[in-house]
Amino acid sequence: MTTTVQPATPAEDELPPPEADTQAALAAAEDEDIPVPPGAARALLGQLLGPHRRRITVAVLLILIQQAAMQSGPLLVAVAMDRGIPALRDHDSGPLIAVTAAYLGCALVATLLQRAFIRLSGRINQDILLDLRGRIFRHAQRLSLDFHERYTSGRIISRATSDVDALRELLAEGLQELLMVALSVCYITVVLLWMDWRLGLAALVSFLPMYLIVRSFRRRSQKVYRRSRTAVAALIVRFTETMNGIRPVQAFRREAANERAFGAVNRQSADATADGLLEMARYVGLSRTTANVWITGVVLVGAYLVTDGSLALGVLTAFVLYLRRLYDPIDQLAMFLNSYQSAAAALEKMAGLLAHEPSVAEPAEPVELPAAAGKGRDVGFDGVRFAYRNGKEVLPAFDLVLPAGQTVAVVGATGAGKSTLAKLLARFYDPTDGRVALDGVDLRDLATPELRRNVVMVTQESFLFSGTVAENIAIGKPDATRAEVEAAARAIGAHEFIAELPDGYDTDVRKRGGRISAGQRQLVAFARALLADPAVLILDEATSSLDVPGEQAVQRAMRTVLAGRTAVIIAHRLSTVEIADRVLVMDLGRVVEDGTPAELIAGTGRFAALHRTWRDSLV
Amino acid sequence: MAENQNPAAPPTPADADGASTEHPPESPPARHSTVRALLRLWPYARVARWRIAGSVAAAGLASLSVLAVPMVLRRIVDGPIAHHDLAALRPLIGLLLVLGLAEAALFYTRRVILARPMAGVETAMRGDLYAKLQRLPVSFHDRWPSGQLLSRATSDMFVMRLFFVFPLVFLIVNSTVFVTGTVLMFTLDWRLALITLVPAVPLILYTRRFEGNYQTASRMAQDQNGDLATVVEESILGIRILKAFGRHRSMAEEFRQHSGELRTTELRKAGLLANLWAVIVGLPELALGCALAVGAWQVAEDGMSAGTLVAFLSTALALRWPVESLGWLLGFAAEAGSAANRFFEVMDEPEPSSLAAAEGAPSGAPAADDPGIRFTGVRFRYPDAPEGTPDLLTGIDLHVRPGETMALVGATGCGKTTLTALIPRLYEATAGSITLDGTDIRDLSRLRLRELVSVAFEEPTLFSASVRENVLMGAPEADEERLATALATAQAGFVAGLPEGADTQVGEQGLSLSGGQRQRLALARAVVGDPRFLVLDDPLSALDVHTEALVEQALRTVLASTTALVVAHRPSTVLLADRVALLADGRIEAVGTHQELLHSSPAYRALMSGEAAPELEGSLPR
Structure with a gap:
């Protein structure tokens, strides 16, 4: 079942992707799916099953004994008929009582063992799924941002949800079914051969046509199945897109056109579904015909053998009972094949994701930062070159030194490399060449917790997690007290609107009344960053949705907050520049102007021109 | 909420016992009979x-x-x-x-x-x-x-x-x-x-x-x-x-x-x-x-x-x-x-009855006795707003004259976006009426209404389709020339540089564009059909200063020939408008030109320049 859950709830803002120029986006489009190293799926399966080896052995033992008990039924019937009845006629009830006792005993054992087996295998399955879900989740969190920008969120989410579901279905329904089928086939074959090798051999021969039927079904259904997956995937994309964009859909009267488009993919999916059902019908028809012809044949031969005295009647009865049991599960085998196919595909995709190593790696031997002299830290870009995977260069050769405590504003047109600069400093990416250093220590040598304590970035994205407003702010400092959370909110000018929410700081942002505008979200993001109290603060377009008073409140707060810290502010709006000690104007990955705001405004460069335009737009 | 004592835990989707309430509307776990x-x-x-x-x-x-x-x-x-x-x-x-x-x-x-x-x-x-x-x-x-x-x-x-x-x-x-x-x-x-x-x-x-x-x-x-x-x-x-x-x-x-x-x-x-x-x-x-x-x-x-x-x-x-x-x-x-x-x-979810009823009904041509957009005593509260909270909009009276561009300003979260969403009836006003050229929007079929009113949303959503299809959503019958004009108005010149130009696939299935690029396409979509009424919700927020200035210039031509309501956060956007309406406490507090309001309304002045904040005196470039 493919449930590619797409980004965000409808109530959630659409998240703008990080500033990405067309080239970067192109790189993303080329890079459709990550390659799966050969054997990765099998290795993953091994890792998942490994820890449960002992319990799996126990489960297999349980089912071995269970099937033995289960399949002994017809055999005991034969014994009852061929031994019990004649003995009884001789007034010896011993054999019949023994057989009955054995039958009841076997029934009881089979029942109890089956119960135990289902419980145990359920436990193993769930433990495996828990392990697998956790692996994917943790791995997705570990992967670096360049990966997340390439591999759409929808796809990662479907790895952790629908693909796991496919495996769950296989484990829950298919696997134990298959085990039982395989075991019963083995047992029955052995018993049949043992009871009468002639008839047994005849039954054995039927495996050949059965095998051919299963093989042909598998081949044919595989194609249909792929078609069906594709159709369903298309369906899901249409569906989620409509629901996530319901406002424009309704505002631009897309309903009718959408219904037509959705109808088309819906019909495709129906066609594939119907074809799948027809394949199944064909398979069941063929396998049943084979089974019934064989049973008839066995009865025919058996009748002759019984008549000429070389076969007991009870044995023939047992044979007929066994043969039905032998062929009955063949239908289920087909269903198993389907869930096996989807699970195999899912496992492959999950293995691919898990085999992908984060490009921003943890250091093998982390270095500690020297004790900070003040609140801030020195930042240095040393001959940094950065290029996207497709070779497009964003920063050709970048050198920059920011002394501790300096507030730097970076301006420039879209694609000038401002955001790349910020992401390198936050170590969302690693530079292609050169190094980014904090107090002289390469960022690549810092352990993640150490890095995140010191460098915090606020982006223009203002995603809120479900939970209360207070919890969303406390992401900045998990052990913060309510007073600290409030203080941060007050400092940034967010306290007023939070206090007016139905439950104040305890308002759940996803529940009734928790409607929070884009600007307010940005204030929450700021409060979060304040609370984190980092040595280096990066603001990437962090005020784009604020109105003038909001922005000014933020700037007021920033003046106090940024004092002593190193800060990098990336801005479209020049108002932000007012609080900077230094302005960098970037173009095509180079710094083209560098100076204090006053110097640059007084000059004749681009910044002066920009600034003039902006001032004219003001009151 | 157990997490409240311990903000260390990141906010979570649902606490154990809130699992079912978290989701859709109070879905009753009650056992309906199978x-x-x-x-x-x-x-x-x-x-x-x-x-x-x-x-x-x-x-x-x-x-x-x-x-x-x-x-x-x-x-x-x-x-x-x-x-x-x-x-x-x-x-x-x-x-x-x-x-x-x-x-x-x-x-x-x-x-x-x-x-x-x-x-x-x-x-x-x-x-x-x-x-x-x-x-x-x-x-x-x-x-x-x-x-x-x-x-x-x-x-x-x-x-x-x-x-x-x-x-x-x-x-x-x-x-x-x-x-x-x-x-x-x-x-x-x-x-x-x-x-x-x-x-x-x-x-x-x-x-x-x-x-x-x-x-x-x-x-x-x-x-x-x-x-x-x-x-x-x-x-x-x-x-x-x-x-x-x-x-x-x-x-x-x-x-x-x-x-x-x-x-x-x-x-x-x-x-x-x-x-x-x-x-x-x-x-x-x-x-x-x-x-x-x-x-x-x-x-x-x-x-x-x-x-x-x-x-x-x-x-x-x-x-x-x-x-x-x-x-x-x-x-x-x-x-x-x-x-x-x-x-x-x-x-079983009820559909707004009027919408369903008006579907397919003959779309009466708007009577022309009261041209423009008129809000009369419009009130609104979200259906899921908690009991005891005041309505978000408590009585909007506003008239946008035909051909006029009206800017709508107000503090963050005061209901500007909501107000604009009422016009194409994305939300239903709780009370009062909105008329377009004298016709109550409830008397128009949904299709007709949304044909008359074109919207650019603050969060620009693109669908998995070509750029062309995404823009022409606003006017399916428009020709190449109109498409080009709309793209030019929105300063979406970057489209020409895309691998397949206007035929490049975008959206979740295609090329991902930056926020600013998407916003410009959404704007092009809103203006491509030369709509009689145009609603723009902060259409320039994600643009850099340069682009913003260019878009503004081009927009003026479009706005000259249409009746428009523009939500604005910044003075630069306000300057696109003929008049400005100030929304506060769920009402329209003042209407006038930018200059008039600057003089007469301290609240407006504060909003536009932050002047009311005393500690900022002198910190603004003047």
Whole structure:
């Protein structure tokens, strides 16, 4: 079942992707799916099953004994008929009582063992799924941002949800079914051969046509199945897109056109579904015909053998009972094949994701930062070159030194490399060449917790997690007290609107009344960053949705907050520049102007021109 | 909320006991009857009713032929074998073969006649769900996460289709077979039949109890699965924040907790199933053991024929699947019932009646006696706003003159976006009226209204389609020239540089564009149709200063010929407008030109320059 859950709830803002120029986006489009190293799926399966080896052995033992008990039924019937009845006629009830006792005993054992087996295998399955879900989740969190920008969120989410579901279905329904089928086939074959090798051999021969039927079904259904997956995937994309964009859909009267488009993919999916059902019908028809012809044949031969005295009647009865049991599960085998196919595909995709190593790696031997002299830290870009995977260069050769405590504003047109600069400093990416250093220590040598304590970035994205407003702010400092959370909110000018929410700081942002505008979200993001109290603060377009008073409140707060810290502010709006000690104007990955705001405004460069335009737009 | 004492835990989708309230509207976990829910699906299955009947008939006949086999076996054992009369064997073997082939053919038929119609039923249901969701108001979509809707359109549909193809047919057939087989067993030997049937009573009682428990558990598992999916979604969508603050470990903790809860529920389901299987397989098997003993005794002492015993045992065996499958089928029916309930939760959602009624109604040409957009006493509160909170809009009176551009300003969160959403009726005003050129928007058909009013949203959404299709959404009949003009107006020159120009695919399935690029395309979409009324919600927020200035310049031409309401955060955007309306405390506090308001309204001055904030004096470039 493919449930590619797409980004965000409808109530959630659409998240703008990080500033990405067309080239970067192109790189993303080329890079459709990550390659799966050969054997990765099998290795993953091994890792998942490994820890449960002992319990799996126990489960297999349980089912071995269970099937033995289960399949002994017809055999005991034969014994009852061929031994019990004649003995009884001789007034010896011993054999019949023994057989009955054995039958009841076997029934009881089979029942109890089956119960135990289902419980145990359920436990193993769930433990495996828990392990697998956790692996994917943790791995997705570990992967670096360049990966997340390439591999759409929808796809990662479907790895952790629908693909796991496919495996769950296989484990829950298919696997134990298959085990039982395989075991019963083995047992029955052995018993049949043992009871009468002639008839047994005849039954054995039927495996050949059965095998051919299963093989042909598998081949044919595989194609249909792929078609069906594709159709369903298309369906899901249409569906989620409509629901996530319901406002424009309704505002631009897309309903009718959408219904037509959705109808088309819906019909495709129906066609594939119907074809799948027809394949199944064909398979069941063929396998049943084979089974019934064989049973008839066995009865025919058996009748002759019984008549000429070389076969007991009870044995023939047992044979007929066994043969039905032998062929009955063949239908289920087909269903198993389907869930096996989807699970195999899912496992492959999950293995691919898990085999992908984060490009921003943890250091093998982390270095500690020297004790900070003040609140801030020195930042240095040393001959940094950065290029996207497709070779497009964003920063050709970048050198920059920011002394501790300096507030730097970076301006420039879209694609000038401002955001790349910020992401390198936050170590969302690693530079292609050169190094980014904090107090002289390469960022690549810092352990993640150490890095995140010191460098915090606020982006223009203002995603809120479900939970209360207070919890969303406390992401900045998990052990913060309510007073600290409030203080941060007050400092940034967010306290007023939070206090007016139905439950104040305890308002759940996803529940009734928790409607929070884009600007307010940005204030929450700021409060979060304040609370984190980092040595280096990066603001990437962090005020784009604020109105003038909001922005000014933020700037007021920033003046106090940024004092002593190193800060990098990336801005479209020049108002932000007012609080900077230094302005960098970037173009095509180079710094083209560098100076204090006053110097640059007084000059004749681009910044002066920009600034003039902006001032004219003001009151 | 346990997390409140410990803000360390990152905010989570749902705390354990809030699992079901987290999601859609107070979905009642209350047990609707499975049967009632499934019966409601009948209208969909109705088209295929003869096929279903045919399928049931075929399956029934197939089962009867299975039941006939033991009777033939009995004749073979008691006739040809007992009397060494092999000549009599041939017709009986022939009969056996015919029965076997008939069974196979009927099985084939049963599936074939249902394949297309049932795929069609699924399609019809999904199509209806999709259409219904498109009609439901935005306020509905605000409450329902898309993941919840998606699972209704996909996995729930699969479950329901499967129910029609398989369990439905077999619930009917197996009951028939069970009754027939029972009758047969009684005719063979009433004592053996009684022994075999004893377990039926506890079995039926047990499965009834099972049905209830299992349905509750599977609904719980479905919901918990949804919660888990929410954690995953959030952890991926919020990945930059989690990484920026190094918080992914605590999120993982959260994830572990939720997947642990799901595991517990799944284990409960497995436990219930294990017990069911034990009862359903064990009891009949024990009874069969007793029947075997008694039967053997009867053959030895009571003159019962060996053939009868063989026939009886084969019949009892043939009845095993109908009995064994009972639990499985009921479990499936329960799951289909809960899927049907989830489906109808959406389908039962009332649609705004006026919208539905006005659909297709002749769209009266707007009377021209009151040109422009007029709000009269418009009030609004979100349907899900908590009790006791004031309305968001408490009485809007505003007139946008024809051809005029009105800027709408106000503090963050005061309801500007909401106000604009009322015009195309994305939300319904709670009270008051809005007229376009004198015609109440409620008297216009939805299509006509939205044709008249064009909107650019603050969050620009692009669909998986080409740039051209995305822009021409605003005016399907527009030509190349209009497209070019619209793109030029929105300064979307970057389109020419895309790999396939305006034919480049964008959206989730295509090229991802930056926020500014998407915003410009959304703007182009809004203006491409030369709409009579234009609503722009902060259309320039994601643009850099340069682009913003260029767009503004181009927009002036468009705005000159249309009646527009523009939500503005910044002075630069306000300057596009002829007049400005100030929204505060749910009312329009002041209307006037930018200069007038700057002089007359301190609130406006504060909003535009932050001047009211005393500590900022002198900090602004002047």
